[in-house]
Amino acid sequence: xxxxxxRLLILLDKNVIIIVAGANKILCxxxxxxxxxxxxxxxxFSYNPMLIxxxxxxxxxxxxxxxxxxxxxxxxxxxxxxxxFVAYFITQSNAILTDAAESIVNVLASSFAFYSIYLxxxxxxxxxxxGHGKVEFFSAFLEGALITIAGVIIIFKxxxxxxxxxxxxxxxxxxxxxxxxxxxNAIVGYYxxxxxxxxxxxxxxxxxxxxxxxxxxxxxxxxxxxxxxxxEVYWLDSVISILLGLYIVYNGYKLTRRSVxxxxxxxxxxxxxxxxxxLQQNRKDPWIDVHNLRAQQYxxxxxxxxxxxxxxxxxxxxxxHEISAIDRLINGEAQHKTELFIHADPCLPACCNYCKMKAxxxxxxxxRGEIRWTIENATKNQKHxxx
Numbered sequence: 001x002x003x004x005x006x007r008l009l010i011l012l013d014k015n016v017i018i019i020v021a022g023a024n025k026i027l028c029x030x031x032x033x034x035x036x037x038x039x040x041x042x043x044x045f046s047y048n049p050m051l052i053x054x055x056x057x058x059x060x061x062x063x064x065x066x067x068x069x070x071x072x073x074x075x076x077x078x079x080x081x082x083x084x085f086v087a088y089f090i091t092q093s094n095a096i097l098t099d100a101a102e103s104i105v106n107v108l109a110s111s112f113a114f115y116s117i118y119l120x121x122x123x124x125x126x127x128x129x130x131g132h133g134k135v136e137f138f139s140a141f142l143e144g145a146l147i148t149i150a151g152v153i154i155i156f157k158x159x160x161x162x163x164x165x166x167x168x169x170x171x172x173x174x175x176x177x178x179x180x181x182x183x184x185n186a187i188v189g190y191y192x193x194x195x196x197x198x199x200x201x202x203x204x205x206x207x208x209x210x211x212x213x214x215x216x217x218x219x220x221x222x223x224x225x226x227x228x229x230x231x232e233v234y235w236l237d238s239v240i241s242i243l244l245g246l247y248i249v250y251n252g253y254k255l256t257r258r259s260v261x262x263x264x265x266x267x268x269x270x271x272x273x274x275x276x277x278x279l280q281q282n283r284k285d286p287w288i289d290v291h292n293l294r295a296q297q298y299x300x301x302x303x304x305x306x307x308x309x310x311x312x313x314x315x316x317x318x319x320x321h322e323i324s325a326i327d328r329l330i331n332g333e334a335q336h337k338t339e340l341f342i343h344a345d346p347c348l349p350a351c352c353n354y355c356k357m358k359a360x361x362x363x364x365x366x367x368r369g370e371i372r373w374t375i376e377n378a379t380k381n382q383k384h385x386x387x
Contacts, residue, residue: 066117066204069195073207074110076188080181081107091174091225094161094241098154099178099221102214102248105150109143109210113203120203133298140206140259147210148252151245158241165235175225182218185211202262206255213251217244265296273375275304278333279326280373285356286310286322288347290373292381304330305341309383311357312346319344350385 081103088096116139124131192208195201224240260266272295279290293306308326310319323342330338347355352365371377371384 065195066121066199066201067114069192069204070110070114070117070207073188073192073211074107074114076184077103077106077110077211080184083177083181087174087177090170090177093171093174093225094158094238096174096178096221096225098158098241098244098248099181099214099218101154102147102150102217103181105143105146106210106214109139109146110207112142113139113207115139116203117201120201130298130303131301133301134263136201136203137259137262139203141256141263143206143210144252144254144256144259146252147213147255148249151248151252154245154248155242158238158245162235162238162242165238171225171229175222178218178225179222182215182222185218186215189215202259206259209251209255213248217247220244220247262297267379268295268297269375271295271297271302272379275330276373276375276378278330279378282329282333283373284322284325285358286314286318287326288351288355288357289371289384290378291383292343293378302338303341304338305343306378307343307345307381309345309347309351311355311360311362312348313362345383348383348385351383354384 081100084096084100084103088100116135119132119135122132189208189211192204192211196204196208221240221244224236228234228236272293275295276293288309288311291307293304296303308323310322323344326342327340330340349364352363353368354371355363356367356370377384
C-alpha cells in the first residue's frame with residue numbers, strides 16, 4: 001500500500017493497527033478508533049496529528065509497570081551500594097565488603113534488566129516473528145552469572161583475609177547501615193517479584209529474587225557482626241563472609257539454571273498443566289482428544305501448538321469453528337497472552353470408544369468412557385487409543 005510519506009496507517013489485523021509517522025511506530029487497539037474520530041477508507045486512514053500523541057500515550061500505558069519497577073530497582077541499588085561501601089570504609093569488615101561487592105552486581109544487573117525490558121516490549125517484526133521476549137531470559141542468565149562471579153570473588157577474598165587478618169572497627173555502626181539496606185532490599189524485592197508475576201516478566205522476578213537474596217545476606221551479616229562484637233572472635237568475620245559467598249553462588253546457579261532452561265525452550269510443567277486443565281474443564285464433544293501439546297514462552301507471550309482430533313466428516317468451516325473456540329478459551333481463561341497453532345487430525349474407528357459425539361453417523365463402537373486429559377497423554381505425539 002502506498003500513501004503519503006508523512007502520514008500513514010496500516011491495518012495489521014481486525015483488532016490491532018499500527019501508525020507510522022516518520023520513524024515512529026505506534027500500536028493501538030482498533031476499538032479506540034471510534035473514540036477519536038479515526039476513519040478508514042480502503043486501508044488508508046485519515047487522522048489529525050493530535051492522534052499520534054494520543055495513541056503513543058495509549059500504547060505506553062501497558063509498558064509503564066515494568067519500566068517503573070525496574071527503574072525503581074536501579075535507583076535503589078545505586079543508593080544502597082554507596083551506603084554499603086560507606087559501611088565498609090568505616091569498619092574494614094570483610095563480611096560488609098561482601099555485601100557491598102554484591103551491590104555492584106545489583107546495579108549492573110538492574111541496568112541490563114532495564115534495557116532488556118525495553119527490548120522485550122518492542123512489537124514483532126519481520127526479523128523477529130515471535131517478538132523480542134526471549135531477551136528477558138538472557139538478562140536473567142547474565143544476572144545469575146554476575147551473582148555467581150561475585151560469590152566466588154568474595155570466597156577467595158575472605159579466604160585470604162582469614163589467613164592474613166586485619167583490624168576491624170566500629171562494627172555496630174556498620175551493622176546499623178547494613179541492616180537498613182537489607183530492609184529496603186526486602187521491600188523492593190517483594191515489589192519486583194509481585195510486579196513480575198503480574199506482568200509475566202522473568203527479568204523482574206529475577207531481579208526481585210536477587211534483591212531478596214541480598215536482604216537475607218544482609219540479615220545474616222548483621223547477626224554475624226553483632227556476634228563478632230560480643231565474642232571478640234574476629235576471624236568469624238571471614239568465616240561468615242565465606243558462608244555468605246557460598247549462599248550467593250548457590251542463588252546465582254539457580255537463577256542461571258532457570259534462564260538457560262528458558263533459552264533452551266525447556267518445558268514449563270506448571271504452565272502446561274494449567275493449559276491442559278483449562279481444556280479438560282471446558283471440553284466439548286467434538287474435541288475427541290488433544291495430543292502433542294507443547295508450550296514455548298517468549299517473555300510475557302506464550303506460544304502453544306498441539307494436535308486436535310475432530311470427527312473426520314467435519315467440513316473446513318466446522319474445523320475452523322472448533323479451533324477458534326479453543327483459541328478464545330485459552331486467551332480468555334489462561335494468565336498469558338497466547339498464540340496457538342493447532343493441527344486438526346481426523347478421527348479413526350479406534351477413537352469411537354472414547355468419543356462423546358452424540359448421534360454420530362459413522363460410529364463403529366459404543367462409547368465406553370472419557371479419557372481424561374493429563375500431562376502424560378496430552379503431551380505425547382499419539383492419539384489416545386495408541387497410549
